Amino acid sequence: xxxxxxxxxxxxxxxxxxxxxxxxxxxxxxxxxxxxxxxxxxxxxxxxxxxxxxxxxxxxxxxxxxxxxxxxxxxxxxxxxxxxxxxxxxxxxxxxxxxxxxxxxxxxxxxxxxxxxxxxxxxxxxxxxxxxxxxxxxxxxxxxxxxxxxxxxxxxxxxxxxxxxxxxxxxxxxxxxxxxxxxxxxxxxxxxxxxxxxxxxxxxxxxxxxxxxxxxxxxxxxxxxxxxxxxxxxxxxxxxxxxxxxxxxxxxxxxxxxxxxxxxxxxxxxxxxxxxxxxxxxxxxxxxxxxxxxxxxxxxxxxxxxxxxxxxxxxxxxxxxxxxxxxxxxxxxxxxxxxxxxxxxxxxxxxx
Amino acid sequence: xxxxxxxxxxxxxxxxxxxxxxxxxxxxxxxxxxxxxxxxxxxxxxxxxxxxxxxxxxxxxxxxxxxxxxxxxxxxxxxxxxxxxxxxxxxxxxxxxxxxxxxxxxxxxxxxxxxxxxxxxxxxxxxxxxxxxxxxxxxxxxxxxxxxxxxxxxxxxxxxxxxxxxxxxxxxxxxxxxxxxxxxxxxxxxxxxxxxxxxxxxxxxxxxxxxxxxxxxxxxxxxxxxxxxxxxxxxxxxxxxxxxxxxxxxxxxxxxxxxxxxxxxxxxxxxxxxxxxxxxxx
Numbered sequence: 001x002x003x004x005x006x007x008x009x010x011x012x013x014x015x016x017x018x019x020x021x022x023x024x025x026x027x028x029x030x031x032x033x034x035x036x037x038x039x040x041x042x043x044x045x046x047x048x049x050x051x052x053x054x055x056x057x058x059x060x061x062x063x064x065x066x067x068x069x070x071x072x073x074x075x076x077x078x079x080x081x082x083x084x085x086x087x088x089x090x091x092x093x094x095x096x097x098x099x100x101x102x103x104x105x106x107x108x109x110x111x112x113x114x115x116x117x118x119x120x121x122x123x124x125x126x127x128x129x130x131x132x133x134x135x136x137x138x139x140x141x142x143x144x145x146x147x148x149x150x151x152x153x154x155x156x157x158x159x160x161x162x163x164x165x166x167x168x169x170x171x172x173x174x175x176x177x178x179x180x181x182x183x184x185x186x187x188x189x190x191x192x193x194x195x196x197x198x199x200x201x202x203x204x205x206x207x208x209x210x211x212x213x214x215x216x217x218x219x220x221x222x223x224x225x226x227x228x229x230x231x232x233x234x235x236x237x238x239x240x241x242x243x244x245x246x247x248x249x250x251x252x253x254x255x256x257x258x259x260x261x262x263x264x265x266x267x268x269x270x271x272x273x274x275x276x277x278x279x280x281x282x283x284x285x286x287x288x289x290x291x292x293x294x295x296x297x298x299x300x301x302x303x304x305x306x307x308x309x310x311x312x313x314x315x316x317x318x319x320x321x322x323x324x325x326x327x328x329x330x331x332x333x334x335x336x337x338x339x340x341x342x343x344x345x346x347x348x349x350x351x352x
Numbered sequence: 353x354x355x356x357x358x359x360x361x362x363x364x365x366x367x368x369x370x371x372x373x374x375x376x377x378x379x380x381x382x383x384x385x386x387x388x389x390x391x392x393x394x395x396x397x398x399x400x401x402x403x404x405x406x407x408x409x410x411x412x413x414x415x416x417x418x419x420x421x422x423x424x425x426x427x428x429x430x431x432x433x434x435x436x437x438x439x440x441x442x443x444x445x446x447x448x449x450x451x452x453x454x455x456x457x458x459x460x461x462x463x464x465x466x467x468x469x470x471x472x473x474x475x476x477x478x479x480x481x482x483x484x485x486x487x488x489x490x491x492x493x494x495x496x497x498x499x500x501x502x503x504x505x506x507x508x509x510x511x512x513x514x515x516x517x518x519x520x521x522x523x524x525x526x527x528x529x530x531x532x533x534x535x536x537x538x539x540x541x542x543x544x545x546x547x548x549x550x551x552x553x554x555x556x557x558x559x560x561x562x563x564x565x566x567x568x569x570x571x572x573x574x575x576x577x578x579x580x581x582x583x584x585x586x587x588x589x590x591x592x593x594x595x596x597x598x599x600x601x602x603x604x605x606x607x608x609x610x611x612x613x614x615x616x617x618x619x620x621x622x623x624x625x626x627x628x629x630x631x632x633x634x
Contacts, residue, residue, distance in 0.1 A: 051528050072534030084525035088547040098533040149533070 001062050001152040001185050002027045003048065008057030010043050010209075017043040019209040021057070025187065025202070030179045032196035033189045035206035036232070041189045042157055044206070048187065049076045049155050061152055077146030077184075081158040083138045085130040085145075091117065092126040095144045102149070116144040120178060136167045143178060154179070156188035160195060172199050193233050197221070205229055222338065227348035230275045230341055236305075238275045239315035242345060245270040250342070254311025258290040260335065262342055262352030271345035280339030281317035283308065283325070287334025294325040308333060389609070392602030393417065400598045416603035420590070423600065426607060428579050429586035435498055436571070436582055437564040440505035445557055447507045448515055453541050455512070456519035457527055467516075470509045479569075486573060500574035501582065505564065511556045518552040519545060554622045558615070565612055583608045 003025040010018040017040040025031050033041040046052040048059060050071035058067045066074050085094050093100075095116050099109035117123040120140040122133075130138055139159060146154055159175065160168045176199040179186045190196050196203050197217040205212040205220065213225040224230035230238050243252040248264040250272060251257050258274060266272065283294075283306065295314055296307040303321050307314045308331065317333075325331065342352040392400055393416055394409040420426065454460070455467050489500045522545060530540045546553065568584040575581065581589060587604050616623070 049532060051531065071528075071532045076532060078529065078532045080525040080529060082523060082525055084523065084529040086526065086544055086548075088544075088550075097530075101530075101534045101539065145529075145533075 002060075003153060003185065003187075004060040005048075006058040006060065008044075008047060008059065009055045010040070010047060010052065011055040016209050018047065018054075021206075021209070021211050023204055023211060023214050025185065025204075027185055028183050029185060029201040030176065030199060031185075031187045032200035032203045033187055033206065034193060034196040034203050034232075035191065035212075037191055039206045040209040041191075041206050043209075045155050045157055045187065045189050048153070049078050050074045051078075075149070075152040077149060077151035077154045079139070079142045079146050079154070079156040079159055081161060083130070083142040083162075085138055085141055087130055090127050090129060091122060091133070091141050094130065094141055095148055098145060098149045112148055113144070116148045117141075119147070119181065120144045120174070134167075135163050136171055139163065139171055140174070143175070147178075147182060147184070151184065154182075154184045154186040156186065158189050158191070160190070160192070168195070175199065194235070197233075205232065207232075224341060225350055227273050227275065227341075227343040227350075230343070234277055236278055236316050238277050239281070239313070241274045241276075241310060241313045241315065243272055243274055243311075245272060250274050252311035252313060254313070256290055256292065256311030256313075258310070258335075260289060260340075260342070260352075262340075266342070266351060270351075272351060273343040273345050273348070275341045275343065276315060276335060277339035278305070278316040279318050280336040281308070281315060282334040282336065283317060283319050283331045284323070285334050287336075288332045289335045290333045292331055292333045294327060294329045294331055296327065297325060386609075389602050389605050392599055393606045395599050395602075397597065397599055400602070416599050417607070420600045420603045420607075424586060424590045424593075424604070425579065426583070426586065426604065429581050429583045430607075432498065432501070432580060433565060433582040433584075436501035437561055439498075439502035440564050441557055441560045443502065443506040444508050444511065444560055445553065448511045448556065449541070449546060449553070451507070451512045452515035452519050453537075453545060456516045457524075457545075458537070471513065474509045474513070482570065482573065485570075489574060496575050496577055496580065498575075498580060501571055501580075504570070504574075508560070511560065515549065515552055515556060518549050522548055551622065554619070558619050558623050561615070562612060 005021055005023045005025075008018055008021045009016065019040075021044065033044060035041045043052060047054045050066070050069060054067060058065055060066065061074065071078075086097065089097065092110060092113050096109040096113035099112060104112075114123060114126070117126060120143050122137055122140045122144065125133060125137060125141075130141070133141065139162075143154075143156075143159075156175070160171055163171055172195055175186075175188065188200075197220075200217060202214060203217055203220050204214050207228050213220060213229050215223070215225075220229060221233050224233070227240075231240060241252050243250040243258070245251075245263055245266045245268055246257075247268075248266075249257050249259045250263050252274065260274075263272075290310055292308040292310045292315075294306055295309050298305040299321070300318075301321070303318045304323070306317050306319050306325060308317055309315075310333065319325070341350060343350055391407070391409055394412050395406065395416075396410070399406040399409060455463065485504045489495045489504070492503075494500045494503060526544060527540060530544055535543070566584060567582070568588065571582045571585045572588070575585075578589075587601070587608060590604055591601055
């Protein structure tokens, strides 16, 4: 099912959690709602589920306007961060509960619940109580309970944040598998970029209630729409430097001149941000965009992480392990086409 | 076994000895009235009144119980006590559940002010409410009926406060999850909240049952007919009407207390847990 969000706003009075948000989510996709803590992504999810009413704007499921439809009539399956399993019921009763509410006959709903349990691999735990399950198992049960009604959309609120690191990787692959088996449109909220990148079809990136960019994970990384997107994605964080366009080059604070083809089209005197990913910087490789000095090097094994000073800035760069640079050595710095961006220093908009 | 004793003796410090002495004294003080009552119920009139006191009855026969039962309709009193207890505890538990749910999980204007006012009312001693309650039962014409023993006790701020505290600790995500599943408030309350809150509810019911069983002042005021008396009131009347036959009084008292003692023995853990939890919340 396609979800269309049209100029949605949630105003809590003191804060505007979601601000004029418009996006289209295609049918059958796995979507990550990504952003730093407090950016309004959970609010967004709760508005899609119907738990929170929106202040203004509309939500469409396919062609149906569901803005004023109550949660139970929207046909959404919701998985909470703390799983919200009913502690006094067994796994089987928990999974079957949505059907119990719908007054489905006992044999029928138990058969369906067993089928769901099989899908999420908890079919050997049916008689246990939630307390007797591990976090990952509780998560699976919660997903099964959300899926049993054949929801039009599955919503997961920070589904992996309560799990330990190893389980997190396992569960995110599970979520991907379950989503692909059921083909249900799925939206999950996360603040973990790696989680979002690894399993989603599209990422919706938010900040302070505003939509920043909707794109495929690789596209989001390779073609950020603005400075925030570039900053938010990538590990180590992108190198961010401030400078001014002069004579078709960018002069960074501290006087370092960076020759850049992209800068040739920019207005003289324009204040810009030059952001470079660590893997896009090469040192003494025959490409010359600027000159710098090696400040520090850290051996990582397969490569070396070097800090190179460019004007007032120290930028991180990965260099091949077989090369060695001494501290204070002057080097030529080359920039690859990919992973080097110029943003407007004031608006953060992408210029090149 | 021997190791255990050795271990205990090794850790027997002066401080511990003092603590044990105090605990033992406390236990004796608590236990003695019960001992005196139960043995008294088997003594003859002369044994009960003898000085120096007779510690152990000469024979264990049920004569005193039979006599007491013949002198006053204790079975009727017992029946009235049970009806009043089941009626008031049942209704009170019901209203307590509804009120706690409303104050804990629903949102309505003036919620906090109303709850604050109710808590304030808890400070008003029962003896003061007696007068207004008395007027009320006369006005609604249930004076001297069994309903007079039930209706005034169909709600409780204290139990609402305890249960609300427990309901507050149930995460809202359960409520939202149930809502998304199409669960109504009503169904959510009875299918999810109440089963989760069962330990708290059991405590409330037990405390309320004990209070109802033991209540004396109100039944004495609210009914006059002999066949509407509850056990404590009946016992009082028995004493004043039957004269100072201590051994019969002891037998009657034993009859009243035994059901509560049995209840307490079975539900001791629940009561203590509930009171401890209520205390922490407060």
